[in-house]
Amino acid sequence: MNLLKIPLIFLIIICVSCTFSDDSEKEIKVGSKKFTESVILGEIISQLAASEGAEVEYRKDLGGTRVLWNGLLNGDIDIYPEYTGTITQEILSNKNITDQSNLPEELAQYGIAISQPLGFNNTYAIGMKRENAAKLGIKTISDLKNYPELKFGFGNEFMNRGDGWPSLKSAYNLPQQNVTGLDHDLAYRGLESGHIDAIDLYSTDADISYYNLKVLKDDKKHFEDYFAVLLYRKDLEKKNPQALGTILKLEQSIPEQKMVEMNAASKIDGLSDSVIASNYLKETLLINTNPVKETFLSRLYRNTLQHLFLVVISLSAAIIVSIPLGILAYKNQKVGHLVLGIVGVIQTLPSLALLVFMIPFFGIGAVPAIVALFLYSLLPIVRGTYTGLKDISRDIQESAEALGLTPFAMLRLIEIPIASRSILSGIKTSAVINVGTATLGALIGAGGYGQPILTGIRLDNVGLILEGAIPAAVMALLVQGLFDLSERILVPKGLRLKENN
Amino acid sequence: MINLINISKSYGENHAVRSFDLTIETAETTVLIGPSGCGKSTILRTIIGLISPDTGKVNIEGEALSTANLVSLRQKMGYVIQEGGLFPNLSAEGNVFLMARYLGWDKDRIEERIDELCELTKFPKDALNRYPIQISGGQRQRLSLMRALMLDPNILLLDEPLGALDPLIRSELQQDLKEIFSTLGKTVVMVTHDMGEAAFFGDKIVLIKDGQIIQEGNISDLIKTPSNPFVTTFINAQRNHLEIIGDI
Structure with missing residues (x-):
């Protein structure tokens, strides 16, 4: 088989997979961040919208405020739960909004509306293990000043936001140097294991009682109010006023204690988010909804399809582009240095950063993830092609040249076949990296095996983490096996033989 | 006939070939000889257009070699190098018929030609479907010659074709090659550094040093009327030790 046909085959694969992909526009697109409370609120919104007969697409566990805000702005998300403090401190931090009552006006400039508060204030707090705090006699944040040796572990957002660590440090004049930024859910585990002495908390976290934590008093009233609200696109009022009206019944309907209970039901009792949401709606708003019950197998099937979709499309596109780029690099030294330099730089970008960079251009979901994975897959294939040639x-x-072959014929008949092993090994490397990196796609709403991993980390559920991690590893092995097999077909026999004299 | 007119080629400070003029007669075997780095391979590679000279031009049977006619002129020349330069991805047969198939010869014509060439070069037919890595050095050179002769070119260029072979195989191939040259009556240009080989093959021997011709003529011209002491030095340096012992 001629190796030049490979790009053609992958082009066909792309076209076929695109026709299978689900690109129908759902009526209402709901989003949530990747912590339990946000996921439950998103679930409640989704069920309310569905109860009005709207078709709902729910993208949960998205990786950070920026992802959701950008998604909201470009229409990949219609509505999601947010906190007033986050809007002033993070989303609109450059506007220095001091009075939260100005928010509707400020947000309207972006075509975004804000609901009334849902009824609870989930502000930031600082927490320590109860026995540790008692031993040191720490009750307030001011008390921390006397213990410079304490180790802090703060959520990545908290490390940078306006009212986060830098301003907390100066407001309380805190001396601690040993401060680590990490995932909020992992911070709890660090606290439990004793690697960290104090972390940032959300005041409605179920973990406060789960891990038996002491919430330190914010004696200087540093933290702002974080009233839960809904942010939604203004055009939702026209698109589906009925569903929006029902969703807005949530205003002033969730007291703080209720939210803590729901968080605990998820985190401690292990109830599914959709059951918790459904129970809440039944009890409080007297609305009956059908919680989605997905079996393990149907979940695995869906995740596998989504993951394969990301990998197959991005890798195919990378192959189609990289092989010609590799040839170009080989034919022209100057262009070669430039091409290898650029794809090399792309490869050094942290994959998470690359994913987030894509959002302003491609929104959220599968498209930006595919573009990022595509860019990520370039280097090994370009390099494999270039080196092979x-x-x-x-x-x-020179023998090929002297025979009187044209440059293209030389490439087709001699050079590419001889370089085929190197090209294939580049593709194999890309494929394996791609399968692993695609798990991060869930952070920007692309689904796949990353979804159960994210939920598993959030709920401290190893089973769920493995539900994503094991299939991803198996897929990587299968992909590797597939390419090992294809070597036997694509690499000319003469290159696979060993010298026998 | 091949005419090299005022060919110069330098690599930075190093002048590989300087104002080189040479006429290569049709149906003769011309041997380019000289010490390592004298420019003899550069001349051969210039003839087939692998090197483009800084000045001067090459005429192949009256046609000046240029980028426009490079591909078509190359198809009228066969080129064999020391290690054969065989394509490892193709079978022995695949190497030989590559160009014929590329140019659209039909199957029967290809088979017929390969049969002829096997006979001519004494390449075993049962090794035709082997790969280059599976055959011996001597056979590789026979195969390389078959590939060069496939399109029946008028000109055959050989760059140290026997240089990598052990003495027994080398001497056997020398005999066979000479027979082939005389059977075919082609214009042959061979590069070697071995005076014995040059004397054995050459209708004309061109002795080159530092990118310039020192003397051209047949072997007895070079021995009897050397144009320069270097000619004698070069010839004597290569006299076989056994021959010297025999002289005593």
Whole structure:
């Protein structure tokens, strides 16, 4: 088989997979951040909208405020739960909004509306293990000043936000140097294991009682109010006023204690988010909804399809682009340095950063994830092609030239077949990296095996983490096996033989 | 006939070939000889257009070699190098018929030609479907010659074709090659550094040093009327030790 046909095959694969992909526009697109409370609120919103007969797409566990805000702005998300403090401190931090009552006006400039508060204030707090705080006699944040050796572990957002660590440090004049930024859910585990002495908390976290934590008093009233609200696109009022009206019944309907209970039901009792949401709606708003019950197998099937979709499309596109780029790099030294330099730089970008960079251009969901994975897959294939061609001996090249073959015929008949092993091994490397990196796609709403991993980390549920991690590992192994097999078909026999004299 | 007119080629400070003029007669075997780095391979590679000279031009049977006619002129020349330069991805047969198939010859014509060439070069037919890595050095050179002769070119260029072979195989191939050259009556240009080989093959021997011709003529011209002491030095340096012992 001629190796030049490969790009063509992958082009066909892309076209076929695109026709299978689900690109129908759902009526209402709901989003949530990747912590339990946000996921439950998103679930409640989704069920309310569905109860009005709207078709709902719910993208949960998205990786950070920026992802959701950008998604809201470009229409990939219609509505999601947010906190007033986050809007002033993070989303609109450059506007220095001091009075939260100005928010509707400020947000309207972006075509975004804000609901009345849902009824609870989930502000930031600082927490320590109860026995540790008692031993040191720490009751307030001011008390921390006397213990400079304490180790802090704060959520990544908290490390940077306006009212986060930098301003907390200066407001209380805190001396601690040992401060680590990490995932909020992992911070709890660090506290439990004793690697960290104090962390940032959300005041409605179920973990406060779960881990038996002491919430330190914010004696200087540093933290702002974080009233839960809904942010939604203004055009939702026209698109589906009925569903929006029902969703807005949530205003002033969730007291703080209720939210803590729901968080605990998820985190401690292990109830599914959709059951918790459904129970809440039944009890409080007397609305009956059908919680989605997905079996393990149907979840696995869906995740596998989504993951394969990301990998197959991005890898195919990378192959189609990289092989010609590799050839170009080989034919022209100057272009070669430039091409290898650029794809090399792309490869050094942290994959999470690359994913987030894509959001302003491609929104959220599968498209930005595919573009990021595509960019990520370029280097190994370009390099494999370039090296494979460059390593062909001068004798062989000159013999081909001297025969009177045109440059293209030389490439097709001699050079590419000889470089095929190197090209294939580049593709194999890309594929395996791609399968692993695609798990991060869930952070920007692309689904796949990353989804159960994210939920598993959030709920401290190893089973769920493995539900994503094991299939991802198996897929990587299968992909590797597939390419090992294809070597036997695609690499010419003469290159696979060993010298026998 | 091949005419090299005022060919110069330098790599930075190093002048590989300087104002080189040479006429290569049709149906003769011309041997380019000289010490390592004298420019003899550069001349051969210039003839087939692998090197483009800084000045001067090459005429192949009256046609000046240029980028426009490079591909078509190359198809009228066969080129064999020391290690064969065989394509490892293709079978022995695949190497030989590559160009014929590329140019659209039909199957029967290809098979017929390969049969002829096997006979001519004494390449075993049962090894035709082997790969280059599976055959011996001597056979590789026979195969490389078959590939060069496939399109029946008028000109055959050989760059140290026997240089990598052990003495027994080398001497056997020398005999066979000479027979082939005389059977085919082609214009042959061979590069070697071995005076014995040059004397054995050459209708004309061109002795080159530092990118310039020192003397051209047949072997007895070079021995009897050397143009320069270097000619004698070069010839004597290569006299076989056994021959010297025999002289005593």
